[in-house]
Amino acid sequence: MKLKVKDMDIATGGTLIAIINKKDAERLDLHHEDRIAVSYKNKKTTVVIDIGESKKAVIPGHIGLFEEVLSRLKVKNNNIVNIDFEDKPASIGYIRKKLDGIKLTKDEIEQIIRDLINNNLSAIETTYFISAVYTKGFDMEETTNLTKAMVEFGDKLNLDRKIVLDKHSSGGVPGNRTTMIIVPIIAAAGFAIPKTSSRAISSPSGTADTMEVLAPVSLPVHRMKEVVNKTNACIVWGGAMNLAAADDKMIKIRHPLSLDPRGMLLASIMAKKTAVNSTHVLIDLPIGKSTKFKSRGDAKRLGKDFKRLGKKLGMKVNVILTDGSQPIGNGIGPALEARDVLYVLTNDIKAPLDLKDKALMMAAKMLKMAGVFNAYDKAKEILESGKAYSKMKEIIKEQGGNPDVKPDDIEIGKYVHEFRSEKEGMIRSIDNKTIAKITRIAGAPTDKGAGVFLHKHAGEIVNVGDIILTIYSESPQKMKYAKRILKESDGVEIR
Amino acid sequence: MKLKVKDMDIATGGTLIAIINKKDAERLDLHHEDRIAVSYKNKKTTVVIDIGESKKAVIPGHIGLFEEVLSRLKVKNNNIVNIDFEDKPASIGYIRKKLDGIKLTKDEIEQIIRDLINNNLSAIETTYFISAVYTKGFDMEETTNLTKAMVEFGDKLNLDRKIVLDKHSSGGVPGNRTTMIIVPIIAAAGFAIPKTSSRAISSPSGTADTMEVLAPVSLPVHRMKEVVNKTNACIVWGGAMNLAAADDKMIKIRHPLSLDPRGMLLASIMAKKTAVNSTHVLIDLPIGKSTKFKSRGDAKRLGKDFKRLGKKLGMKVNVILTDGSQPIGNGIGPALEARDVLYVLTNDIKAPLDLKDKALMMAAKMLKMAGVFNAYDKAKEILESGKAYSKMKEIIKEQGGNPDVKPDDIEIGKYVHEFRSEKEGMIRSIDNKTIAKITRIAGAPTDKGAGVFLHKHAGEIVNVGDIILTIYSESPQKMKYAKRILKESDGVEIR
Numbered sequence: 001m002k003l004k005v006k007d008m009d010i011a012t013g014g015t016l017i018a019i020i021n022k023k024d025a026e027r028l029d030l031h032h033e034d035r036i037a038v039s040y041k042n043k044k045t046t047v048v049i050d051i052g053e054s055k056k057a058v059i060p061g062h063i064g065l066f067e068e069v070l071s072r073l074k075v076k077n078n079n080i081v082n083i084d085f086e087d088k089p090a091s092i093g094y095i096r097k098k099l100d101g102i103k104l105t106k107d108e109i110e111q112i113i114r115d116l117i118n119n120n121l122s123a124i125e126t127t128y129f130i131s132a133v134y135t136k137g138f139d140m141e142e143t144t145n146l147t148k149a150m151v152e153f154g155d156k157l158n159l160d161r162k163i164v165l166d167k168h169s170s171g172g173v174p175g176n177r178t179t180m181i182i183v184p185i186i187a188a189a190g191f192a193i194p195k196t197s198s199r200a201i202s203s204p205s206g207t208a209d210t211m212e213v214l215a216p217v218s219l220p221v222h223r224m225k226e227v228v229n230k231t232n233a234c235i236v237w238g239g240a241m242n243l244a245a246a247d248d249k250m251i252k253i254r255h256p257l258s259l260d261p262r263g264m265l266l267a268s269i270m271a272k273k274t275a276v277n278s279t280h281v282l283i284d285l286p287i288g289k290s291t292k293f294k295s296r297g298d299a300k301r302l303g304k305d306f307k308r309l310g311k312k313l314g315m316k317v318n319v320i321l322t323d324g325s326q327p328i329g330n331g332i333g334p335a336l337e338a339r340d341v342l343y344v345l346t347n348d349i350k351a352p353l354d355l356k357d358k359a360l361m362m363a364a365k366m367l368k369m370a371g372v373f374n375a376y377d378k379a380k381e382i383l384e385s386g387k388a389y390s391k392m393k394e395i396i397k398e399q400g401g402n403p404d405v406k407p408d409d410i411e412i413g414k415y416v417h418e419f420r421s422e423k424e425g426m427i428r429s430i431d432n433k434t435i436a437k438i439t440r441i442a443g444a445p446t447d448k449g450a451g452v453f454l455h456k457h458a459g460e461i462v463n464v465g466d467i468i469l470t471i472y473s474e475s476p477q478k479m480k481y482a483k484r485i486l487k488e489s490d491g492v493e494i495r
Numbered sequence: 496m497k498l499k500v501k502d503m504d505i506a507t508g509g510t511l512i513a514i515i516n517k518k519d520a521e522r523l524d525l526h527h528e529d530r531i532a533v534s535y536k537n538k539k540t541t542v543v544i545d546i547g548e549s550k551k552a553v554i555p556g557h558i559g560l561f562e563e564v565l566s567r568l569k570v571k572n573n574n575i576v577n578i579d580f581e582d583k584p585a586s587i588g589y590i591r592k593k594l595d596g597i598k599l600t601k602d603e604i605e606q607i608i609r610d611l612i613n614n615n616l617s618a619i620e621t622t623y624f625i626s627a628v629y630t631k632g633f634d635m636e637e638t639t640n641l642t643k644a645m646v647e648f649g650d651k652l653n654l655d656r657k658i659v660l661d662k663h664s665s666g667g668v669p670g671n672r673t674t675m676i677i678v679p680i681i682a683a684a685g686f687a688i689p690k691t692s693s694r695a696i697s698s699p700s701g702t703a704d705t706m707e708v709l710a711p712v713s714l715p716v717h718r719m720k721e722v723v724n725k726t727n728a729c730i731v732w733g734g735a736m737n738l739a740a741a742d743d744k745m746i747k748i749r750h751p752l753s754l755d756p757r758g759m760l761l762a763s764i765m766a767k768k769t770a771v772n773s774t775h776v777l778i779d780l781p782i783g784k785s786t787k788f789k790s791r792g793d794a795k796r797l798g799k800d801f802k803r804l805g806k807k808l809g810m811k812v813n814v815i816l817t818d819g820s821q822p823i824g825n826g827i828g829p830a831l832e833a834r835d836v837l838y839v840l841t842n843d844i845k846a847p848l849d850l851k852d853k854a855l856m857m858a859a860k861m862l863k864m865a866g867v868f869n870a871y872d873k874a875k876e877i878l879e880s881g882k883a884y885s886k887m888k889e890i891i892k893e894q895g896g897n898p899d900v901k902p903d904d905i906e907i908g909k910y911v912h913e914f915r916s917e918k919e920g921m922i923r924s925i926d927n928k929t930i931a932k933i934t935r936i937a938g939a940p941t942d943k944g945a946g947v948f949l950h951k952h953a954g955e956i957v958n959v960g961d962i963i964l965t966i967y968s969e970s971p972q973k974m975k976y977a978k979r980i981l982k983e984s985d986g987v988e989i990r
Contacts, residue, residue: 011551029935033751056506056562124622131626256528440524
């Protein structure tokens, strides 16, 4: 069949879609999300059908194409393209199978991930996959296969080391930037730690966002490898590796219902560890009202799964449950967090002790996993002697940053709002989610200098007029909204 | 926040969507499918966020709006609109609850249907709802509440009759147009039967499409009521009643994976019966390779659920399992089927006996449910005496058609292709799906005259050169494709 191209003048950024009029759909026996092959001269591509009900979308005899399809076929408005029926991808059958509660094979899981990465699955189809894994679950074998599929269709580091250390925090705790202290300690101790970190998803700053204050983090795999070969370590954004493709697509679909299917969560994290050849991994699961774990029981169960999955992947995994009841460190937001990290590494008097203690404890556990004796003393010595700081400067330099930056040189947002206590009493709690929200609205993570500085923490006494926290922003408009969020919230409880 | 309108120049026809640039989304802490309120002067509406990754969609500082939103807010390209955060609809929480396997209350189900009808749920969110009902199931109470919610948010007939008869066939059998024979028999016997039928979904012609050959079927509720008050009956398209709104949206999302969650299937059918005040309903479940039921067991289980749901809704339901192994009647496609129906009603020698027998059997069962003695003889007498035909003429007239149309006056497609047997033997099977596909590709149901006429049925002997079937089409192009489908298929098995 022939149809005339209508240039929709938009890019969809995902699945390749074509819009046809309802009349043509009926005529051609095509339904919503059916596949057709669109060809023009010697080019051909498969697209998913979206049916326009009104003429305002696409008139009969026409086919609405988006940027990606137009450029792939090299067609323009009013060109005549040929269309042909195409079967749905095999994945659709496998997704349906999982919805029916039937275990998927290695090949089937691989095909789903392949189709997902190649944009062959629509949002609705991907939603069915998420639902299937959420409601019917993936057993350990399926989770292992999902992890391996994600690794297979992504980049790999191929590091030639016998021991590769790694860590992961399940998140939800603002300011939890232990990675940037642990990595230089481990590297200074002589072990490889090619760390990939995430950017902020729902948090105000991810480790990648904070590290970016000090050095570029969007390194391609070959550059990442160079940095690790020279310094034993790196702190880069995992998203720059192609690995995240399948994961990103799934996270986007999981968001509207905030679904965390166990198998996907495990696979998503462990695929990244596998891709960088990690042999020993420490998993930090913070427990608290605003984190992913309201109770130790939930965290323990997930911890066990991490260990089992690690075993299947040939990795040694240890799990720690930590206190996630309030933010860690004083600064929240990329620049403020980077400053805290440098205070700790330089043994500055302004260093937040909670951040230092947690990082030391974790670094020690990791060194112990790698066979180091007196690991805690060793980690402490490396940090307090300045060896960790020297290592961090090396890493910053190799990643392309300025190794000589001083914590107090880091620029913080110039619009400032001090929030003072209106009563006397003890701070009972500081809510992670509220602090995160204020920081984001103030501009983080895009505006590096935006954030919140906590002068007080839970358990401390405040008097009337004491500053509890300071909001920093780079824009008066954003500051206005951040202040509004602060005013409307009850994120700091004083009694 | 203020954003500048970009007119996307498309209508989406469903959920209200706005596209914003990734940078703005990050800045405003907005994620895919979050809600915002968009206001302009004194108008305001809630939209779902779609995030454009590239500038080709929408540049930062702009908001891409579709036809529905533009007209609702009365805004134009480059107008400045105000945007504000909105919470997700409460339904999202209920959908998540069902995904977690928790039973939904009456209020929760009502809210989901209300949001669905009001376009407050996105395709992804609706997909999660379908998945939840599919994987976790709806028990009889939930199914009853879903049915009632669908009735509540749709039109109702409010007929003042003590007994209202109705029927339903689960489909998958081309040519199964018993309704158009049963309805006039029942009505001539003095009972009310306000029949709403569907148009073709995946079949080549629905009863509504076939009836439309004889009379208009898109009657609003008040006209439908008039027709029933005058003639005891009607045969109209259910989709003209607003009832189908929620159902249509769900069917669209169910299509990509061809999911038929039990609770939705039951509710969808029984809501329509409730809306027209049916008291006695006969359900026909055809069993066969290409129907919804491969086995009697499956059909029996569903039949039981129909009866239980009927009881909850105060309706008497009987169920019959019938032979759905091959098409019924000779003609497939709107005009050809209408002709078959008139042949039966006028006791013409060309009447297909399988269609007549099935319709008589069903009409008798329905009359018996209503308390008629010797129901089969009664039904037969009504049909063969011509009383059913007179009643059909009344119905056609009241619906606005020409009551005097003769079967041989009905126009059939002028492009004709005869398919002859290349061998001698017995026809083992005629595949429903193949015949349906050929009929659709030939132009049905849009082209009323398109279709397939079966000269032979399963079990009949054919010789070399005998015509097995004839394809009719209104367009040479469509005939070409239909012939191709016939050639590529093995829909008629001769051995």
